[in-house]
Amino acid sequence: MTPERIAIRVRDTESVVWVGRGALDDPGRFLVSESGRWLLVSSRNAGAAAARLRDALSPHAILDLEIDDSEEAKTLEVVRTIADRALEAGVRRDDAFVAAGGGVVTDLVGFAAAIVLRGVPWNAVPTTVAGMADAAIGGKTGVDHPLGKNLIGAFHPPRAILVDPSAAATLPDRDYRSGLVEAFKAAWIADEDLARRAESGVGRLLARDEDALFELLLGAVRVKAEVVESDPFERGPRRVLNFGHTLGHAFEAAGGYRTLRHGEAVAWGIAAALAISLDRAGLSDADAVRIRSVLGRLGPFPEPDRSPGALEPLLLRDKKATSRGLAGVLLEAIGRARVEEAIPVSDWIAAAERAAIG
Amino acid sequence: MTPERIAIRVRDTESVVWVGRGALDDPGRFLVSESGRWLLVSSRNAGAAAARLRDALSPHAILDLEIDDSEEAKTLEVVRTIADRALEAGVRRDDAFVAAGGGVVTDLVGFAAAIVLRGVPWNAVPTTVAGMADAAIGGKTGVDHPLGKNLIGAFHPPRAILVDPSAAATLPDRDYRSGLVEAFKAAWIADEDLARRAESGVGRLLARDEDALFELLLGAVRVKAEVVESDPFERGPRRVLNFGHTLGHAFEAAGGYRTLRHGEAVAWGIAAALAISLDRAGLSDADAVRIRSVLGRLGPFPEPDRSPGALEPLLLRDKKATSRGLAGVLLEAIGRARVEEAIPVSDWIAAAERAAIG
Numbered sequence: 140m141t142p143e144r145i146a147i148r149v150r151d152t153e154s155v156v157w158v159g160r161g162a163l164d165d166p167g168r169f170l171v172s173e174s175g176r177w178l179l180v181s182s183r184n185a186g187a188a189a190a191r192l193r194d195a196l197s198p199h200a201i202l203d204l205e206i207d208d209s210e211e212a213k214t215l216e217v218v219r220t221i222a223d224r225a226l227e228a229g230v231r232r233d234d235a236f237v238a239a240g241g242g243v244v245t246d247l248v249g250f251a252a253a254i255v256l257r258g259v260p261w262n263a264v265p266t267t268v269a270g271m272a273d274a275a276i277g278g279k280t281g282v283d284h285p286l287g288k289n290l291i292g293a294f295h296p297p298r299a300i301l302v303d304p305s306a307a308a309t310l311p312d313r314d315y316r317s318g319l320v321e322a323f324k325a326a327w328i329a330d331e332d333l334a335r336r337a338e339s340g341v342g343r344l345l346a347r348d349e350d351a352l353f354e355l356l357l358g359a360v361r362v363k364a365e366v367v368e369s370d371p372f373e374r375g376p377r378r379v380l381n382f383g384h385t386l387g388h389a390f391e392a393a394g395g396y397r398t399l400r401h402g403e404a405v406a407w408g409i410a411a412a413l414a415i416s417l418d419r420a421g422l423s424d425a426d427a428v429r430i431r432s433v434l435g436r437l438g439p440f441p442e443p444d445r446s447p448g449a450l451e452p453l454l455l456r457d458k459k460a461t462s463r464g465l466a467g468v469l470l471e472a473i474g475r476a477r478v479e480e481a482i483p484v485s486d487w488i489a490a491a492e493r494a495a496i497g
Numbered sequence: 498m499t500p501e502r503i504a505i506r507v508r509d510t511e512s513v514v515w516v517g518r519g520a521l522d523d524p525g526r527f528l529v530s531e532s533g534r535w536l537l538v539s540s541r542n543a544g545a546a547a548a549r550l551r552d553a554l555s556p557h558a559i560l561d562l563e564i565d566d567s568e569e570a571k572t573l574e575v576v577r578t579i580a581d582r583a584l585e586a587g588v589r590r591d592d593a594f595v596a597a598g599g600g601v602v603t604d605l606v607g608f609a610a611a612i613v614l615r616g617v618p619w620n621a622v623p624t625t626v627a628g629m630a631d632a633a634i635g636g637k638t639g640v641d642h643p644l645g646k647n648l649i650g651a652f653h654p655p656r657a658i659l660v661d662p663s664a665a666a667t668l669p670d671r672d673y674r675s676g677l678v679e680a681f682k683a684a685w686i687a688d689e690d691l692a693r694r695a696e697s698g699v700g701r702l703l704a705r706d707e708d709a710l711f712e713l714l715l716g717a718v719r720v721k722a723e724v725v726e727s728d729p730f731e732r733g734p735r736r737v738l739n740f741g742h743t744l745g746h747a748f749e750a751a752g753g754y755r756t757l758r759h760g761e762a763v764a765w766g767i768a769a770a771l772a773i774s775l776d777r778a779g780l781s782d783a784d785a786v787r788i789r790s791v792l793g794r795l796g797p798f799p800e801p802d803r804s805p806g807a808l809e810p811l812l813l814r815d816k817k818a819t820s821r822g823l824a825g826v827l828l829e830a831i832g833r834a835r836v837e838e839a840i841p842v843s844d845w846i847a848a849a850e851r852a853a854i855g
Contacts, residue, residue, distance in 0.1 A: 150508055219573060226644045229814075254612070257639060257650045258730075281615060286584045292615045293651060372616075456587075 142169070142303075143357055147296070147364045149278055149371040154296045156276060156364065158357045160349065162303040163188055163264070166195045170262045171298035172235035176201050178225050178259075180248045182208035182240025185266045188306040189239045192264060196237065201228045206244060210396040213243045213283045215291060221251035225259075235298065236261035242270045242401070246292070249280030253295035263297040267310060268318025268352070269402050271302045272325060272359040277367040277377075287456050288388055294372060302360060304352045316437045317402030319344060320383075323433060324409065325359035328382045329366065331474030333358035338429060341436050379476040382468040383409035386491055389453040390443035403440040410434060410494035412468060415486060419479065420469035429473065435497030445491045454484050500527070500661070501715055505654070505722045507636055507729040512654045514634060514722065516715045518707065520661040521546055521622070524553045528620045529656035530593035534559050536583050536617075538606045540566035540598025543624045546664040547597045550622060554595065559586045564602060568754040571601045571641045573649060579609035583617075593656065594619035600628045600759070604650070607638030611653035621655040625668060626676025626710070627760050629660045630683060630717040635725040635735075645814050646746055652730060660718060662710045674795045675760030677702060678741075681791060682767065683717035686740045687724065689832030691716035696787065699794050737834040740826040741767030744849055747811040748801040761798040768792060768852035770826065773844060777837065778827035787831065793855030805846045812842050 142159030157169045170177075177196040181189035183205055193203065204224050206217060225236070236259060238248030245263045252261035263275035281292015307315060326334035336354065337344070343351040363380065370377035387408030391399055399407075413430060416422035434440075444450075457465055467482040500517030515527045528535075535554045539547035541563055551561065562582055564575060583594070594617060596606030603621045610619035621633035639650015665673060684692035694712065695702070701709040721738065728735035745766030749757055757765075771788060774780035792798075802808075815823055825840040 215573075215577060222642075222649055226642060226648055254608075254639075254649050254651055256648060257637065257652055279615065281612075284580075284584060290584055290614060291580055291612050293612055294615055 145360055145364050147276070147368050149296045149367065152296045152298070154276070154278070154298060154300060156300040156302060156360050158302040158360055159353060160303060160305045162301040163191050163306060166192055166264070166301060169299050169301055170235070170237060171260065173233040173260070174231060175199050176234040178202040178228065178230060178234060178236045180204045180206060180221055180236060180238050180244065182206060182244045182266070184208050184241070185239045185244070186309055188264060188266045188303070192237060192239055201230070201234065206247065208241050208243050210243060210283065213247060215282050217247055218251045218254070218282055221248060222255045225251065225255050230255060230259060232256050232259055234259060237264060238262070239264040239266060240270070241265070241267040242273070242275070245270060245275045246280050246289075247282065249278070249295050249297060250282060250292050253280055253293035258295065260298050261295070262299045262301070264301045266306045268307050268315055269321040271304070271307070271356050272318065272322035273363065275300045276360060276363045278371070279373075287453075288392065302356055304349050304356060307352060308347065308349075313400065315347070316345070317400040317406070317440070319437050320402040320406045320409070320434070322355050322359040323437075324382055324405065325362040326355070327430060327470065327473055328379050328468070328476035329362045329474060330358055331472070333362070334473050338433055341433060345436070378466065378478045379468050382470065382476055383412050385454070385457060385465070385467050386411045386450070386487060388457070389450050392453050393444040393449040398441055399443060404443065406434045406438065406440050406496060407443045407494055410496050411487070411490040413470065414490040414493040415467065415482065416469040416471070420471045420477065422470050422472065426470070426473045431496055438496055440496065445494075447488045450488055450491055451484060454487055503718055503722050505634070505726050507654045507725065510654045510656070512634070512636070512656060512658060514658040514660060514718050516660040516718055517711060518661060518663045520659040521549050521664060524550055524622070524659060527657050527659055528593070528595060529618065531618070532589060532591040533557050534592045536560040536586065536588060536592060536594045538562045538564060538579055538594060538596050538602065540564060540602045540624070542566050542599070543597045543602070544667055546622060546624045546661070550595060550597055559588070559592065564605065566599050566601050568601060568641065571605060573640050575605055576609045576612070576640055579606060580613045583609065583613050588613060588617060590614050590617055592617060595622060596620070597622040597624060598628075599623070599625040600631070600633070603628060603633040604638050604647070605640065607636070607653050607655060608640060608650050611638055611651035616653065618656050619653070620657045620659070622659045624664045626665050626673055627679040629662070629665070629714050630676065630680035631721065633658050634718060634721045636729070637731075645811070646750065660714055662707050662714060665710060666705065666707070671758065673705070674703070675758040675764070675798070677713075677795050678760040678764045678767070678792070680713050680717040681795075682740055682763065683720040684713070685788060685828065685831055686737050686826070686834035687720045687832060688716055689830070691720070692831050696791055699791060703794070736824065736836045737826050740828065740834055741770050743812070743815060743823070743825050744769045744808070744845060746815070747808050750811050751802040751807040756799055757801060762801065764792050764796065764798050764854060765801045765852055768854050769845070769848040771828065772848040772851040773825065773840065774827040774829070778829045778835065780828050780830065784828070784831045789854055796854055798854065803849045803852075808846055808849055809842060812845055
């Protein structure tokens with residue numbers, strides 16, 4: 140089977156996403172390195188996918204580094220380690236990194252690639268569902284800071300992204316289910332038809348049917364590609380991809396990045412955004428019920444900390460806050476989202492209390 | 498006096514360079530901040546210029562940070578400090594940094610601005626001659642690494658650059674003279690007429706005549722602006738700006754960044770590049786003599802370490818080395834330079850031994 144090819148042009152870089160089983164059978168065919176030399180950086184959890192990459196690339200790999208894939212490892216220090224090891228290996232501007240793992244690994248390696256020699260090309264091989272649907276596409280890379288998530292980083296799109304649903308086969312159930320939240324999010328904000336098909340396929344998705352997963356991921360990648368290409372630097376329309384993420388990030392931080400997976404926090408963030416959307420964006424009850432029902436079947440998810448004392452300082456420090464207020468993404472209907480520029484923090488906190496799943 | 502305005506368009510960023518006495522009289526007129534808020538980062542040596550900026554910006558400054566301006570301070574740790582302080586101050590994407598100092602400060606602040614919130618605008622106020630002629634223009638930012646100079650960094654052009662020759666009035670003589678090397682370099686690679694005028698004005702330049710300095714800086718900025726705009730990512734023609742820098746960086750590193758100022762090392766690097774240019778690029782003896790004579794009057798400069806044992810490993814690790822070899826900039830005539838893709842390291846080392854000034 141030949142993977143589907145989706146090209147995204149951002150400034151002068153073309154990112155090509157290959158979606159399909161088979162992408163990992165012959166990775167050298169899809170990954171890009173001008174010199175033919177590779178710097179492989181993989182997560183300890185990337186397992187079979189990393190092994191297949193290693194087999195394919197090792198004759199010309201100048202680095203093979205394993206790193207930790209947890210949110211606590213998403214730091215400037217780890218980027219520094221990747222940069223040190225790459226420079227010690229003699230990295231040149233015509234070599235290329237290959238990042239294999241979850242969103243933490245692609246964020247770290249993409250950022251290291253952005254700043255080593257002022258920019259070395261890189262490729263992403265996401266091995267989690269959330270990474271395949273979301274994290275590696277669009278060029279946002281970066282690390283966390285004690286004051287918040289992703290506060291340090293760069294825009295540096297990968298040359299190639301390999302999305303092979305078979306890499307998800309060995310994921311723990313909790314990671315698999317929470318990753319599906321990001322894939323559904325893409326459908327809900329921009330593709331009603333995809334959302335309807337995926338909703339009717341939730342059973343097959345939960346049973347790990349690879350065809351159903353392929354179809355959802357392909358649709359999610361197409362949504363993300365279209366949105367990113369229209370607004371590479373997230374000044375306007377791209378912000379709809381943050382649906383569920385404003386409170387999602389706050390829930391995640393309030394739990395110390397331990398009680399909730401990213402996708403679980405986003406599920407609660409989506410549920411809260413539905414409450415605001417019902418009030419301010421004309422979202423119908425029927426659409427809200429459909430989304431809550433899917434989230435319920437992907438869950439159950441651990442309860443977030445909804446206390447205003449925990450959420451308020453986190454919202455005020457949000458990276459997307461400007462002098463005009465805290466912007467939010469609202470759903471007008473399934474398949475149609477818009478950005479509202481200044482939603483008061485008190486409304487966010489009230490929505491967090493009302494958020495319901497199931 | 499109204500400063501001269503030179504605009505450089507790089508991708509979607511317009512950098513405007515203001516050259517002239519008066520730029521620092523009313524800096525708020527020329528610096529750019531969308532929100533009107535400023536983050537001032539200045540060198541301890543920026544003295545009067547920093548004080549004038551502070552006076553002008555302080556009502557809307559959310560940060561006023563002094564940092565060290567020495568090459569040893571050009572590290573990722575200092576960038577981290579700048580980022581920490583900016584985030585603690587509540588920096589937003591519509592705020593702007595202002596860097597005041599030498600090339601180390603503009604490189605550090607520009608890089609911090611590139612990675613905080615994935616990119617915050619910045620402005621440069623170079624206070625050294627080398628910085629005015631070269632360092633702040635074109636968007637190359639970054640830090641040193643134990644393995645070499647500028648090995649970690651980003652392309653992030655400043656919105657505005659204020660080049661006010663009066664800021665050079667208080668520079669120590671050694672800094673002033675070595676900075677002139679970078680300004681002359683711009684003339685030698687691309688503007689024969691400017692070179693001739695500046696050569697006949699060396700006496701006035703050394704006497705700190707501000708009109709002569711203004712004329713040379715304006716010409717050097719125009720050369721750099723034109724070259725950078727034609728090749729923002731240094732894939733082709735922009736590399737001519739590295740004239741004298743391949744061995745210059747090696748000399749500087751061989752001296753542990755202590756025995757030679759950057760401009761002094763570049764002076765020796767230019768002298769060595771003249772030797773190669775005589776052999777391989779048809780440079781005339783008369784032109785080589787003219788350049789050596791100017792360098793002699795700007796000097797004397799401390800002797801570099803020319804030993805092959807010190808230089809060879811540094812050249813092999815040069816950031817501009819590719820799988821095809823070590824590229825170098827040669828002079829065909831005063832005002833006309835070209836890049837030669839693969840000059841053997843042995844030729845560089847032989848040229849280092851032959852380099853003569855005066």
